Amino acid sequence: MQVAKRKRVIKKAIRRRGAHLLEAVRPPGTALKRRAPLPDRSATRLVASPVFVLSSVRSGSTLLRVLLNSHSRVRAPHELHLRTLKVEPSRKYSADIMEAVGLTLTELEHLLWDRVLHHELLKSRKSVIVDKTPSNALQWQRISSAWPQARYIFLQRHPAAVVESVMNRRREADLDIVVKEVLEYLVGVETARQSLEGLTVRYEDLTADPADTTKKICAYLGVPWESSMLDYGSHDHGPIKPVFGDWSANIKSGTIQPARPLPRREDVPEELREITRLWGY
Structure with missing residues (x-):
């Protein structure tokens, strides 16, 4: 009973921290925008049930991506x-015209996103x-409104390991700023995980037992498991550019590399300790 109560307390603390964090990072003098739920437009979607990986940066999402992309x-x-694809009417009356046919600018953007998928x-x-895309963790409310039947994979990695990975990539980065950035992503993932149905996957499990982990993912996606997924290096995954994901030496190797040893408890930044405990690390 005490463990369950403690988890509830921690979850409330995470939600409070998320609200405080969003307040802290917004530009001075601006109000925090809260989106109202959008109408269910699933009947107009070309892709009714896309899958979104919700994760922080540096959490192994590129590895998961190439494994899944290797499936037939x-x-x-x-x-x-x-979210960077915007609709900008060239005339003032364009918005009124679209609204008259039941399409707000937000819905027009959703139609564009759906067409890309x-x-x-x-x-x-x-x-x-x-x-x-990691930033999906920061806009999951809008994604769930755009695709009411979307499916989600919540990809977790030890929070301190995420920070360590970011610091290794950004050699001159400020640790406090990185911790704040990572926490924003983690809060996004956790609040989505509490609000949406989906499958939770750990990066550490994916690297330690990729066959078992990908079998669970395939079952969730409703496709048969294929052993060839694990040999992702033999498949074409498109061009390699920084904004396309993580293309470190580990990913370029074409084989699944073991995760680094988990950070010691005393090495976890204070700001990340609540969510680290909540995720069971």
């Missing part, structure tokens, strides 16, 4: 950054599409 029925493209599916001739 799963298309997992490079990071799509859908559909384009990727048609091009690949596959049946399931997975988008693993």
Whole structure:
């Protein structure tokens, strides 16, 4: 009973910290925008049930992406950054015209995003599409409104290991700033995990037992498991660019590399200790 009570307390603390964090990072003098739930437009979607990986940066999402993309029925493209695709009417009256036919500017953007996913599916001739852009963890409310039938994979990695990985990549980075950035992603993943149905996957499990972990993912996606997924280096995963994901030496090796040893408890930054305990590390 005490353990369950403690978990509830920690979850409430995470939610409070998330609210405080969002307040802290918003530009001075601006109000924190809260999106109202959008109407269910699933009948207009070309892709009714896309899959979104919700994770922090440096959590192994590129490894998961290339493993899934190696499946004969799963298309997992490079990071799509859908939220950067905007609709900007060139005339003042355009918004009124679109609203008259039931399309707000937000919904027009959702139609554009949906068309991009559909384009990727048609091009690949596959049946399931997975988008693993880390910033999806910061806009999961809008994604769930745009695709009410979307599916989610919550990808976890030890929070302190995420920070360590970011620091290794950004040699001159400020540790406090990185911790704050990582916490924002982790809070996004955790609040989505509490609010949405989905499958939770650990990066450490993916690297330690990729066959068992990918079997669970395939079962969730409704596709048969294929052992060839694990040999991702023999498949074409598209061009390599920094904004497309992590293309470190480990990923380029074409084989699954073991995760680094977990950080010691005393090495976990104070700001990350609540969510580290919540995730069972």
